[in-house]
Amino acid sequence: MNTVSQLDQVKTGPWNGGRSPWSVEYGKIMMWFFLLSDAFTFSSLLIYYGAQRFSKLTWPAPDKVFQSIPGVVEHGAPLVFVGIMTFILIMSSVTMVLAVEAGHRRSKKEVIGWMIATIIGGFMFLGCQAIEWTHLFHEGFGWGEIPSAEELKQFFNGPVSLVAAQQFANLFFTITGFHGFHVFTGVLINIIILIMTINGTFERKGHYLMVEKVGLYWHFVDLVWVFVFTFFYLV
Numbered sequence: 001m002n003t004v005s006q007l008d009q010v011k012t013g014p015w016n017g018g019r020s021p022w023s024v025e026y027g028k029i030m031m032w033f034f035l036l037s038d039a040f041t042f043s044s045l046l047i048y049y050g051a052q053r054f055s056k057l058t059w060p061a062p063d064k065v066f067q068s069i070p071g072v073v074e075h076g077a078p079l080v081f082v083g084i085m086t087f088i089l090i091m092s093s094v095t096m097v098l099a100v101e102a103g104h105r106r107s108k109k110e111v112i113g114w115m116i117a118t119i120i121g122g123f124m125f126l127g128c129q130a131i132e133w134t135h136l137f138h139e140g141f142g143w144g145e146i147p148s149a150e151e152l153k154q155f156f157n158g159p160v161s162l163v164a165a166q167q168f169a170n171l172f173f174t175i176t177g178f179h180g181f182h183v184f185t186g187v188l189i190n191i192i193i194l195i196m197t198i199n200g201t202f203e204r205k206g207h208y209l210m211v212e213k214v215g216l217y218w219h220f221v222d223l224v225w226v227f228v229f230t231f232f233y234l235v
Contacts, residue, residue, distance in 0.1 A: 031213045035220045038182075042224050045178065046231050049171045053235065056164045060155045062233045065168075070135045082233050085128040086225065089183075092121025093222040100215045103208025108197060111211060115194045118218065122187035129180050133173070143173045172232055179228055182221050189214055 053059055063078035070081065099114035140147030146165045153160055193214050202208045 025209055027209065027213055028216070031216050035216065038220070039224075042175075042178075042227070045171075045175050046227055049175065049231055050235075052164075052167045052171065053231075056161060056167070058156055058158045058161045059164050060152075060168045061157045062235075064155045064157070065136075065139075065141075066132075066233060068135055070131045079233055081128070081132065082229065085125055085132070086229055088121055088128065089125045089222050089225055092118050092125070093219055095121060096215045096218045100208075100212050103202070103211040106203070106208065108200070108203060111197050111202075111208060112194065115190060115197065115211075119187055119190050119194065122183055122190065126180060126183055126187070129176065129183075133176075136172075141169045141172075143170055145169065175228060176232070179221070179224055182224070186214075186218050186221050189217065 066082055067075045067078050068081065069077050069084075073080075095114045095117040099111050099118060102110035102114060136142070140151060144166075146152065146162065146169050147155075149160055149162060152162070152165055155165070193211060196202065196210070197208075202210065
């Protein structure tokens with residue numbers, strides 16, 4: 001199986017650069033560079049959230065803010081719904097691993113099946129996030145909006161802080177929205193890769209390296225969610 005593109009073949013000319021110093025496919029290196037730059041962006045947002053969170057004497061308690069399972073339970077189920085969301089996203093990462101593994105074996109049928117499962121998982125996560133956002137809007141939270149001081153008492157373990165509540169709301173919708181945008185983009189890219197797989201594009205190329213590159217992006221999105229989950233829902 002030929003897994004080396006023309007860009008990655010050894011260049012023999014005196015000014016052609018020779019062999020890649022990392023022996024890694026060019027597109028994969030570029031994906032790692034992109035993910036590294038994106039990691040800096042998410043890190044700066046989460047560090048700022050941490051700075052705000054621990055500089056305040058009081059902060060909205062996650063197990064009180066996220067108590068509902070929208071449409072099923074209004075109160076009394078802390079962090080259950082976000083646990084379901086997290087499980088869905090992690091399982092979509094598993095199906096992506098299986099798609100990449102099938103690609104290495106050039107099993108087109110399996111790649112199609114696992115990519116479809118990954119796409120469904122991505123849409124389910126986005127649907128859950130939309131439901132959670134809608135519920136928080138009904139509670140009075142939004143970007144630049146918070147419930148009244150009296151209503152906020154149910155979300156704090158100690159004294160109510162309007163500043164802390166506003167910082168929490170703004171950063172929650174900013175960071176989870178930014179992450180949701182990445183998931184949505186990943187789903188669109190996965191759909192494109194799925195169509196290319198169905199059309200036999202990678203069979204003609206003789207390799208499924210593009211599936212692996214997209215898989216790197218999808219795993220990164222899942223990894224970032226682990227940190228978002230920890231910062232917003234557990235700390």
